[in-house]
Amino acid sequence: MSARAAVDDRPRGTALLRDAGVLRRHGVGGPRYSSYPSADSFSTAFSDGDFTAALERSNAGGQDLSLYVHVPFCRHSCHHCACTRVSAESTRRAEPYLSRLDREMVLVSRHLDRSREITQLHWGGGTPTFLILDQMSDLIDRLDARFGLSGSRHRDYSIKVDPRDADVFTLRHLQALGFNRLSLSVLDLDPRVQRAINRHQPRVLTEQLIDEAHRLGFRSLGLELVYGLPGQTRESLAETLEQVIAMVPARLSLFPYEHRPERYAAQRRIRTEELPPPGERLTMLDTALAMLAEAGYVHIGMELFARREDPLTTAQARGQLSRSLNGYSALAPVDHLGLGVGALSRLGGIAARNPVSLADYEARLDAGRLPVERGLRLTEDDRLRARAIERLMCDMRLDLAVLGQQFDLDAGVHLEDALARLAPAERDGLVRRHGQRLEVTPAGRLLVHRLAAAFDARAT
Template identity: 35%
Template sequence: MRGSLLHQSSVTLTSELVRSLDIPGPRYTSYPTAPEWSDQYTRDQYREAVNQWAHTHTPVSLYIHIPFCTQMCYYCGCNVAIRKANATVGLEYISYIEKELTLLLSGISHRPQIKQLHLGGGTPNFLTSDELRALKNLIDRTCDIAPDAEVAIEVDPRTVTEDQINTLKAIGFNRISMGIQDFSEPVQAAINRHQSIELVTQLFQWIRSAGFPSINVDLIYGLPHQTVENFSTTADEIIRLAPERIALYSYAHVPWLKSHQSLIPTEALPGQDDKLGIFLEARRRFLNSGYDAIGMDHFAKSSDELAVAYRDGVLHRNFMGYTVKPATEYLGIGVSSIGYISGHFVQSTKDLKRYYADLDNGRLPLERGLELSPDDHIRQWVIQSLMCHFKLEKQEFFSRYHVNFDTYFSDSMAHLKTCESQGLIELTEQGILVTPLGRLFVRNVAMGFDAYLKQNSERRFSRTV
């Protein structure tokens, strides 16, 4: 950190303010957040939610989780299973994906329409070209993918092949996302993830020649040995590669949940001020190079549909990140996957053995879930509005829920006043406006509407900075 005052991109921050805002808090990819979902939630409830959805014939997003990776990155917070690439792992897993999809859709008379298909992980390109083809065939046998659907996959630059890229294009994928994180050598050594700029440049060429219209890259700030200087070099390399979208995630250090993160040398982690400085400098470089900031941690070229949707106020956010395809329902398939259907959150077991055993016994591999209460729905809408549109309009709230915003949220007013005094929001007659500074700390603003935080304030989330 250079001095105690940081002034960049129309955002003024003092070290004191950063310190007061850097508290454990949810990322709000869902509300209520996953720790609130219950293992008392039953398969009958899930079945009922699926039947209700099927009755309406509403299109869905489909998320399929492929958990396998060949090596563990020490920072990783995803649900992964480390396996050596071999002839049986992928095929066996696909056979269980088929079982789960068949079981989930049993008793449904029509073919679901898919608006968004996302293969996430782990590393979906752990599956060979033939296995990816087999997986896509099995989806096509049971569902109709909409002609304008977003069909996306996450790939690992270190392992994906040119043949896989061409296969993905041939079977209908139109978006590729890849993990990069950081190009600096000392950082890569500390996180156990070596990948050169040359390797990624080659991958960009394969993807572009195959004709994919959109590439997303993931970066992480707050990793060990990162500095403003070395991460600026990474940011400049990314700008040179010119992906359509960039996700710049704050490193979530949660070794009590992910024990391999203890291999990260904590003394090499940047401090609060430095971490924020790294983020702000990368952000400044992206904004100066034709990218728009989308939501908290995403950037898109100004011409990209995500940037257009953001400007038009029609952006949505779910477990797959920000999206322009506002399917209100999504089905999760695969170990640890999450779905949201007819107002129920559901998550499958994270244990691969149990996942297989449940399906062998003809049971949905459910681990936990939650049926949203009317209050949950209201707060979910408010938090979504703040996170995606950086504003809340009281009139719109009233037309949706027929209650007065100020009365309903009288308990949140003290929090909102504090946020206002910190410069995060402006409170107006019409509602709440999140300021440019508040956009960086929108999680803190949203926390004032989270009914569960008040009940369980000791819950341990990653920090908001």
């Protein structure tokens, strides 16, 4: 389907969302609930001792581990950025950070059972591919020395790749280091949009990397796009989607751009008059949904789409999809340990976060302390609500009777507050209730995190 045809004759995607009032009433922002409680509700009344006790407690369960490593550096400064990142010109800037990361690994790994398998690893940022190849090798060696990385072919080791900082040698190197899944930031291929967000990324860069990734046999390739960017129109987004679909990625993420210049300084450079109006954003979304469906992508939930044969799609169909701090996964849920500035952890009955300020992160480690800054001990109510949120977001349905059996209570009564908060979404056709069962509608899939928010008892 040509981009022009997609705009003019597109099959109507999610008709309900063309009623702009639904999006206005429920919004697209707010926590993504990759884990509940969200970091906004963490407290500073959480000590290093609370964290080390949780690490040791988590050994008793013997669960596999998922590691997240945050590499905050960026050579570029995109105007739409909302990430925890540090601008840097020289890769030498990363050296002291890598030393601090190693110190953190040493302090943490003392409390962890080395026999636990690291089945999942993700490097995010910032830009992990800011690191030069030797630095990447060094970081993998340190992770392996402290935790023992997995050689299993079932491992899920992924990295966020900025095509401007990577070439075929980078991909080969990443594969040699054990990564088997790549996530490429594309955002938009239209040069006018790229100019408006200060991100010059010629299409050929992305195409070459994707060709090479396919040739090397990377198990899974995901591309990240954003809609609602300055200068974007329904036609330009359709052109980008058409080109991206032709690259046949296994997964595609289409994030909504949230303009919050009061919170993210980089966004103050965006000219608000260039932002597409709400009605245009809605049409973009509708166009994208129709094009992706026609190209054979299944809407997993929120921003994520995957091909029919992708493990995420089959796991969702079997009711085996899980959601963790690394996002949706076809693997069973495991304990999650975050390393680096701003990283989140969840294991041993707690959730915790490292400082988002690089200076604070470094100062704690230099003082010989774990860099955990905030956290909370999970209550039974947190666990119940976390399960409800995870099942709703993964299965797009929730059976309160099953949930009640798992927690030995009447979930319909215990979650009465949440069910009452869902009533407006039910009226707007985002979710349906049949007795003890809740079912998210196709329109609700896009806003499933807003439905999950109804279960959030800690939201302020």
